[in-house]
Amino acid sequence: MKLTRTKQHELPAGVLGLASTPDGAQVYAACMDGTVHAVEMATGKKEKFEATHTSYASGCVLLPDGKTLISAGYDGRLIWHDVTTRKAIREVKAHEFWSWEMALSPDGKYVASVTGQYLPGGWKYEPAAETEPGVRIYDTASGALVASYSHTPPVLSCAFSPDSRHLAAGNMMGEVRVWDVQAKDGKPVAQWSTPDFTSWGTTKSHHYSGGIYGLAFSPDGNAVVGCGMGPMGDPMAGNGKMTWQRWDWRAGRKIDQIKDGQHGSGLMEALAWHPDGKYFLMAGRQAQGTWNVAVFSAADGSLVSSLDSKSRLTNARFTADGKGMVASVITGAGKVKPGHWEPMGRVQTYSVEA
Template sequence: MTRRPEKQPAVLDAEQDPVTTPQPCKADGADPTQTHLARELTHDRPLICCAFDPTGRFVFAGSEDLTVRRWDLLAQEPPAIPFVAHESWVFDLAFTPDGCTLLSAGGDGCLIWWSAATEGEPTPTRKIEAHAGWVRGVTVSLDGTLAASCGNDRRVKIWSIDDGLLLHDLQGAHDKPVYAVGFHPDGESLVSADLEGRIVVWEVSSGLMQHRLDASSLYSYNGGQQVDYGGVRDLAFSPSGDRLACAGLLNATNPLGAVNDPAVVFFDWLRGEQIALLKAQGGLKGVAWGIRCHPDGFLVVAVGGSGGGHLLFYRPDQPDEEFHRFSLPNTARSLDLHPDGLHLATAHHDGKLRLSRMQPQSQPAAS
């Protein structure tokens, strides 16, 4: 889960004249009901995850060809620059707040440090065998000093960004693979969430478990197929840190057939209580793979599955149904919000990285 720094991002839209230096943008005017597809960036293999860098100049995606791909959003037709070092699929990406360092998490059990904006051939600056089996998630603290990772080995680890030293190895709290991890905006707590919907809150300084939250509604076990299914697929804090949103699925009547409903469990962080269960309307089938809390207070959810790809928009105080839905051309597998607050990136099974804009098509880009 990528955190955003207090700095000015680059102008994004390809239809504008290209610029050579980042220009300031602002989130004023974000209107989810006007969301439209602004740009498609192409790769030749399915994409798994995506993330904007904190400056807003680049967008990255992890691919099934074992690479990370980078596109320069200031170019009219940017090539998909390959970052090659993983020996398995890349499942998650995170950045230091200055945008200089990218961390990638792979199915090879490795965390890799990269220079995010390198001009030459990208090469790792550090590679760590972080977990036994898949590394499912990676995140960076807002102050840029710590990284946290989680994986199929049911462990959560906290690392020093500067030297890659392991500071805490958090074990024993999860009985199933850990899918998502995120630092609270105050920097004092870390949350990890697993296949069973178990959410553990850790004290960062000591590595001690503080308490648990329950998102088990996102988990099911199918005895006939003998499948554990569901879990927290992504999580996001509100900018103030008073809310936590966890994305996943409900009603997995046929897990192997991907018959399930996307859903989001929404928590009051201070009380440690669930305050809403957000569902898709109209029988939409799929998984809520990605979620972001917009600074204007609404939630954006990326859905992918047998019902196709969609962006769902919710107001947490009106949880009964999404207030807007935008359909995408192909199954969405990941989501990120650009620092300008106007653009969304979605990674797709057809190899496209799609950028959607939350403003009328006739309205000039914010600058």
């Protein structure tokens, strides 16, 4: 499988959240200046939504009817936007801290958001207990709270199963929990931990860092893939091993992981399964190595293809037909022009060839 970039359009600030129509023709971007934009990929025409977040806009999802977009931000708010008028419909204060990531159930009924601040809870610098639920689920039609789940903060990633029945969430300490959305007891139906996504700083600064920054259920619903960065001695360097692991989530058992020699170093934060279920993509930012975007075989986990996009990919989505991919990007700071910085955000499209 080969990826080739076909389109790229600039946005004023780095893009942290991405949603798109099934064909990838219309893309929605949540940006670090708190704004949310609609971008027509064929022409590059951009329109800003009326409501903005007071801090980073960290995520956005498009409901299946294509009429409503929901965004999340570091201000802890979820905002419902009318796609046609670009005006706000509803606002919900979901968290007292940041919304790290959000996810939409495939049936469009639920939106999940995860939060949590890393504060030392003891002399070993283990995370302190949460001050609010780490995971919350809302009804997309009414904005009503559906469920709140406990998880050790910070909770960095979440994903719904293909049947919309289960929600998985991963945290900084490499722990994944899975809940049955229809259950009323709020207890996880599965959970497991791995040390391969967490670092303890041994130089310069002593604290935990890292975590599972991306999660995705396989199309058949039987496995979960998580991505992030492997352990490193200096948490400020950002040069841990690019890594992913795949688990049988019901058993909490590791099935596979990235192969030795097929990775560089850097933080991986984007995961996407190809619609045919035979491949998955992982992307992020590169510290050392030859790639920051790669495709892997679902059959044996081997590296199929890779590329160096020369920038940080924060999200990736395959089109419904599997022939294209859309991505959100944060570039380097660039040069200061009179009165403003150069644009740091990008949305991109890629062709996908067998």
